[in-house]
Amino acid sequence: MPPRVTIVDVAARAGVAISSVSSALNNRPGVSDDTRKRILEAAEDLGFVPSLRGRSLSAKRAFAVGLVVHRDPYVLESDPFFGSFIGGIETVLDPRGYALILQMGSERVETLDRYRSLAANRRVDGVFLNELGVDDPRIPLVQELGLPAVGVNAGPAFPLPAVRQDHGRGIAELVDHFVTLGHRRFAHVSGPHEFIHGHQRRRAWGDALAAAGMEPGVVVEGDFTYEGGVSAADRVFGGGSREARPVHPTAVFCSNDLSAIGFMARASELGFRVPEDVSVAGYDGIELGTYVRPALTTIRTNPRLIGREAARMLLDAIDACPEGTRRIPDVDVDPAHLLVRSSTGPAPLQD
Amino acid sequence: MPPRVTIVDVAARAGVAISSVSSALNNRPGVSDDTRKRILEAAEDLGFVPSLRGRSLSAKRAFAVGLVVHRDPYVLESDPFFGSFIGGIETVLDPRGYALILQMGSERVETLDRYRSLAANRRVDGVFLNELGVDDPRIPLVQELGLPAVGVNAGPAFPLPAVRQDHGRGIAELVDHFVTLGHRRFAHVSGPHEFIHGHQRRRAWGDALAAAGMEPGVVVEGDFTYEGGVSAADRVFGGGSREARPVHPTAVFCSNDLSAIGFMARASELGFRVPEDVSVAGYDGIELGTYVRPALTTIRTNPRLIGREAARMLLDAIDACPEGTRRIPDVDVDPAHLLVRSSTGPAPLQD
């Protein structure tokens, strides 16, 4: 490693004090135009890049934010959310000189410890709270630690700044789509009950059905995985083949695309044609949904946008932190909308 | 944010000098057992956690390493490699007090700049070089910058420390599997030619076929995506249906699972049954491969293990850096092996 060029070198070269260099480089007043110019040139000549470490220590900032992904590694593999979400985060972090620290913790408690140590050694100035659970223990934790945080798709009573993408709209559109197609028997494959977003989608589905004057239909608990979709199909169809179940739900809403794809696969195996016998819709809008046959009808979210807004909010919260605790207003990105493809169609004749 | 407990507080409480606290806390000699005990207690009582910033500045280390993911966001979504790879990295970083900084750059040049700025402001002490390309520009860059780096699945002439998982073995097993099943007409859906790993798999495939006394078969270039697999199937089968192509490759090796799954889907659409008419195998061992029908025969890699070893090497390289440039020996993790599932079977009768 070649020895670094420091602010001292720049000051020497420009023939000024280091404090002037600091002021000049940070566009602060108190430096004459002439001096500023000399300093800028010197810095340029020397290829000076301010040391993050020095700044960090002095400014009491890490210039980094943290994202802790919990659940097992398979999630990052298959969950399309994180890739785009992180991409969105990056687009705002980088221009503002911040970096993303990614941690993975498989266990729930382990995750909490991650946040704790991230805060304890001040490795980050703030964190994202993703995949929020009901009564998520991270909320009191960051509050206690005084660690700036923003929630991602948080519930309505979330006590911290949050960015949300409305799900109700898209789900209502889906119900409308189903009803228009003549469906009257519904089923929902939910996410795990302990997650806020699973919860919300389930509720919105129930509400939309009620608003349309429909029966609530069955709800089976899934887990956002392909496998969960498979076993959900078994439960929805009572494990029986099509012949054994002349009357069955004809419109199924799965809480995410991956489980919807699993559901479709198992439905086919059981002899139910999609969409002739049963219509299936997912939630997310992952690429894979465009490849399976039939292509998956879904409610398309925008994780990249969510990441961007969440990062923007987090940096704002960090900037606002030292002074007042002036509340950052929540952000709602454009609602998720229904995207009709081929996995949904007219209701079959039954009864 | 509550004011931090610093080493000064601990020293005051224990009634010793801060230098003694530093020594005691870092398990360095020069402190009596009695004093050490008092210091430890004081630190414990105060809940002292050393500030990363102070250490960083003093030790001239960031205690962080960088991973730059290039290509578009879709990659992180669908490529199973990164989730597990990062998980593996974490398992060694965390215990050693290091953190992972993740950057994303969609464009190739942008990626280079990421490495540059990461090094310029000393945000990281080392970087991973993943997805290596032929004549990858990052190699001269990190060499010029004097930035410790380890390559992931690098080629044989790679001039820096690297961790590799042998692919030749599994591919040879696959060829053996195919030949034993009576296959004589082969095809390969490669990865993009500019990537080392695409290159290597293709070569290993050709070598293994030659070693078995087989014709080389056709090679079509894919791009590691599902879509690439779809269009590869069109090219392999000449875009025709099964009836139009009585003689066609009966054993296809795709350079990764995702493209294999796309290939299978398209093959089915064209009327080729898998595995009755054509056997298909992939490479990676992603979860999705166990769900599709037929379940995908593949060569299973271990990204988690690769991540673990790569991180271990990188930290070693960083530790070794200041003193000698003593070369860190390369690591070969257990070879990838063939995993037979249902997408491969006996060759159909032809000719």
Place this chain on the structure above:
DNA sequence: TTGAAAGCGCTACCAT
């Protein structure tokens, strides 16, 4: 406007 100097929290060296 400019410069000197005091931290920020830690490590490391050198007296004692």
Place this chain on the structure above:
DNA sequence: ATGGTAGCGCTTTCAA
């Protein structure tokens, strides 16, 4: 064995 002190590279305050 202990304590004092000089950095590490920057920002910020305060004199000049």
